Amino acid sequence: MSVQLDARPPVAAAPPVRPTRSYRLSRFDARWSPYLYIAPFFLLFAVFGAYPLAYTLWVSLHEWDLLGTDPTFIGAENYTRLLADVDFWHAVVNTLGIFVISTVPQLLAALWLANLLNRQLRARTGWRMAVLVPNVTSTAAVAIVFGVLFGREFGMVNWVLDLAGVDGIDWKANRVASWVAISTMVDWRWTGYNALIFLAAMQAIPRDLYESAAIDGASRARQFWSITVPLLRPTIIFAVIISTIGGLQLFTEPRLFHAGTNAIRGGPSRESQTVTMYMFENAFAPYYNFGYGSAVAWLLFALIAVVAVVNVLIIRRLGTGAGTRPGGRKGGRG
Template sequence: MTAQLEARPPVAPAPPRPTGRFSRLDTRFSPYLYIAPFFLIFAIFGAYPLAYTFWVSLHDWDLLGTDHPFIGAENYTRLLADTDFWHALVNTLGIFVISTVPQLLAALWLANLLNRGLRARTGWRMAVLVPNVTSTAAVAIVFGVLFGREFGMINWLLDLIGMDPIGWKSNRFASWVAISAMVDWRWTGYNALILLAAMQAIPRDLYEAAAIDGANRARQFWSVTVPLLKPTIIFCTIIATIGGLQLFTEPRMFHSGTNPIRGGPLRESQTLTMYMFENAFAPHYNFGYGSAVAWLLFALIAIVAMVNVLILRRLGGGSGPDARKGSAR
């Protein structure tokens, strides 16, 4: 034993830590250098285009012309007086409300279902993501056929129960419902998987403590799961808000046969992004006016997202230690 210990090579001492001014500068500024590439790319491809779009919105910017005179806030005043803008704003908010609320509730229910001991759970979890990876154009075409007035399956089912057929593409509210069904079908599974990942991070001892206190499965869901999922629910709500207020492909493809960029003959489902495209590009080519629409849409998304966050923070319990202590009561 003594011979083995003597045969081992001596351990080299640890190198001394660098000291001095260079070491302090490295400790202080190296983290900023690591994250600098992101901010550099964001400044080039995000912040600069955003600022330049605002600058363009202050000009009479015809894409087919070479002279772009400065007109100040004239595009914004003209925009606020345009009835087509307000019509598109109502359509956007209507489709957003009808699609987002059922989408998040269905995603929460589906995530809770997938979190249980189902057979072939991996297969079910992969299946709920299939609609999200399907081509948006293909989904819009299929839903356009399903909601057809004469030969659509939805109207055929309504006829079986004695209801009159609905003009899904000619009625304003009906087109909202059809487009919302398309959006919910595509994005419910995506949100469900995000909520499912958050559910699996909840400690199991909280459910055991709640069960000992006599809470059934439904009580555990509303008193333990939902409060601890609040940060994830806020995240899903913000993502759904950004996507819901920027709808373009679904309503445009839904009216692929009749004035697609106008959302139907009477602008039944024209959203703000479609209205912006109509004015910024063909047929008007007024890029300054379209930029003003884009900036008002940006402000709308920020306001709605902030309101959603404030509402969700006031609903239910917290997500910290206090919520965990009171969840099993």
């Protein structure tokens, strides 16, 4: 038995195809261009965010008066001294009091206002633009105007209270009254801003959900609590976090509200001195203790983080249960 061999010569392998320059550029662009696009943010954050944050932590471990002397390492002494400082805790109570009085009504009013602007109103664009006017107004101008409105002798608020038979209030010398006055100022300035954020999120909700709920007989209030609020939960969490950061860093409004020699102290007896004002008082004029002021800043950072996490957990729980009835059934007829 003979075996016939293939007499054809072997086929030579094709030479490898080298990728062209345009192909290599396209691969490089697809893989690395996203990182190049976002690199400027991280570079700026590293220079103006991360480095100052780390440097402030280093400074908080030193004694430094900023007047030409070299910083002296003292460890955690600034923090232990700060935790025993009565004036610091007084400022913390003021900050939390103003934050609660201003932020909670502000977000509720913004949610109601956004729901109102989301309806078919005449001149809706004009109303939506009008609610943003307080936010673009100068903070200094707003603080001066409200300082006059809440004046003790000739303020319009005390004049209205006098018409109602209520004795005038010394808004700048009474602790709780100064909280209310400053909170009113903050609410007036920021409610419209949060309302527009909520309005933008409301307009992204499909209208057929409301139409189906209306066919099922759900009232407007039921639609709001069972459809709008649950679907707005991510936006509400965002607004709560932003309001928490801004509310706990309050400085300009109480500083200008108490115009005069005791402005940085929040009044003669520190009636409305916030943590940021206390930090400025110690880090700069009149004490120039930069290490102690840096310790105040880091404890304020920790306070903001704790309050923000607590608020997010509360909002998540409220948003989860907003669309359910007792027994676990979804909201139907209202």
